[in-house]
Amino acid sequence: MESVDLLYKAIYILVIFGITLLIATYSTYFERKIAAFIQDRVGPNRAGPAGLLQPLADAGKLFFKEDFIPTKANKALFILGPGVAMLVATMSSAVIPFGDMLIIGGREVYLQAIEVNIGVLYIFGVVSLGVYGLMIGGWASNNKYSLLGAIRAASQNISYELAMGLSLIAVLMMTGSLSLREIAEQQAGFNWNIWYQPLGFLIFLVCAFAETNRTPFDLPESEAELIGGYHTEYGSMKLGMYLFAEYINIFVVSAVMSTLYFGAYNFPFMENLRQAISDPVLANNVVTIVGVVAMFIKIFLFIFFFMWVRWTLPRFRYDQLMKLGWNLLIPLSILNILLTAAGILLKDYLF
């Protein structure tokens, strides 16, 4: 790779990292605003115009609180826990194609940090590591309730990973590729995977809620009826990092869902727009930029959906959660695989 390409990549990775953090920061604000809207309240409106500076105020408060470590806690792991949670959360956005290709000065720039031919598996691997941050933190606190919270979180994540992986397989069977860029390219225009995989998407969506520990599956935390979960002993910015990692996870999982099922950067009438502009370079760049905007609109709609559900549905009971995961979602996703296989064979046979 040439040094100019490397420079582009470095800039792109920094931009994606910044956008991830920015979106996660403002998710906290919008979560409170949307909650307020749904419950007919005003929401945060003191810091800055319309309360827009509220996330900064929250961060400032968390930073200036006393950084407390329990005496009997395992110090190194207690500090490592939130760090691992944060690291794993920010890792997975590396393979997501946020846009197609830009042509800058005759040079093709792909709007994706790293293109690997195993992108889907990479995301899956990173998701499966997410549980370590919680487990390390819960155990290192040296508190029964933290440990129980961590165990609760871990068993939930492991249970729903299975159904998630199985629902992914149906998509892979259709696209025949593990590369996220290729999966995105195959959904050009309005030919999105959601039209072929409605059941698979539903399973993936439910699992995404469970993996990010959001209501109705927020049992790891369940602040209303159980003790705070794995971060009972945490305070100050370490608690902030755990909560922040959750919002980053929501962003990443929204991006993954948009890429796998909702056509990534593709939007309807893409080719019409490309043909309407005579200059091919300009046409390509305009289509790409509109595509990036489309991608982010999809992501924001998913993030909104996450918040909407949080303030609409009550929490599952733990045995219901396990039953749903093992007895319903896994058989359904296996059925989805069989249906997809039958569909592919039938398509070959009929056409």
Next chain:
Amino acid sequence: MDSLFFFLASLTLLCALMVVLSKNPVHSVLFLIITFFTISGHYVLLNAQFLAVVNIIVYAGAIMVLFLFVIMFLNMSKAGDKIKTSTISKFAGAIAGGMMFVVFVAALKDATIAGLNPETYNSQAGMVENLGYVLFTEYLLPFELASILFLVAMVGAVMIGKKEQGESHF
């Protein structure tokens, strides 16, 4: 590339040693996880990305989580300080390890490193497509046998985990 390999190799050995040497079992498990990551790094260096990621998903993502689970529940960290190894088991360990070392030396002393053959060398051998092709043509029987083994293990796990009659947990 060479220096990267030596860095990774020394890190792997160091972490593997720490698995054995750390007093706290939870630390051991965490070092074992780092060891799996460094081994995945080796796979990436060999251009076997699929193997690298599957190694992380299966070992670091699933099996080690269950290890950590069990060890955290057992809460051995307090008992761990008091365990004294008897002199006899120390001797036995030293003798067994020494014999293992001798076997290794005997087996490897005549071994030669196969050099790079540019004609048969294929840098894409570790890619997903090639791996899938080889698995479903050349190694189809072992592949299917392994999947049957997994199925048997799964059925066995369900049998063990099944509720007995008249037993109720909820």
